Amino acid sequence: MKVAEVMTTPVVTVGPEASWKDVAERMLDAGVSGLPVVDPDGYLLGIVTEADLVSKPAFGDRRHRSLRAMVDLLTGESRWIGKAAALTAAEMMTTTTLTATPLEDVRTAARLMLDSGVKRLPVLDGGRLVGIISRRDLLRSFHRTDAEIAAQITERLGMVRYAPEDHDVTATVHDGVVTLEGSVRTEGEVPVVEGLARDVAGVVRVVNRVTFREHDPRVPVGPAAAGGRHWGPSGRKHLV
Secondary structure (H helix, E strand, O other), X not given: OEXXXXXXXXXXXXXXXXXXXXXXXXXXXXXXXXXXXXXXXXXEEEEEEHHHXXXXXXXXXXXXXXXXXXXXXXXXXXXXXXXXXXXXXXXXXXXXXXXXOOOOEHHHHHHHHHXXXXXXXXXXXXXXXXXXXXXXXXXXXXXXXXXXXXXXXXXXXXXXXXXXXXXXXXXXXXXXXXXXXXXXEEHHHHHHHXXXXXXXXXXXXXXXXXXXXXXXXXXXXXXXXXXHEEEOOOOOEEEO
């Protein structure tokens, strides 16, 4: 599944000249926790978050002596104190923003969010903002019935362009877990049908019980095979 399939669009944004109050009001009205800052041509400049806005009531009226300023610097408070003095989106935004692309795999975007600890990723196409993907968008992609998931997998298995020829694979779904049964012609096609199912939105796990009818001459068999593994008659890998 690609980012373009689950991202939110159009995106609520602000311009770099937007005031603190304008940013706060737009964020509250939209019910979001972060706003991309874009120029008139739609190019991403940065992002403003709730934390950036909260820095003003938290630190906006601080008066620092030199010793207190040094403590703030060492504890990391200086960053928020600087943002508290900001009056526009351009002054308070974070410019080093992680992003995604529309054709990027959703799993890649999800890992980036988890690894970096961010809640959202602006989606860029040629530098222009075309959407935004959040943790909630990722979770929403799993909010599908088993019947909907099964129907889409069946549709994909029937697509001549992607599915192997001469297969009789069927899919059943229970609580998002897909079970594939049936057969394909060659062993190399077993992981292909699994991939078609795994990439459907809402799939939690795939149980692959597909078998094959012929050995693929392009796949080595026996101890000389890479890793000493091959697909056995059950359609699963066996040690040899």
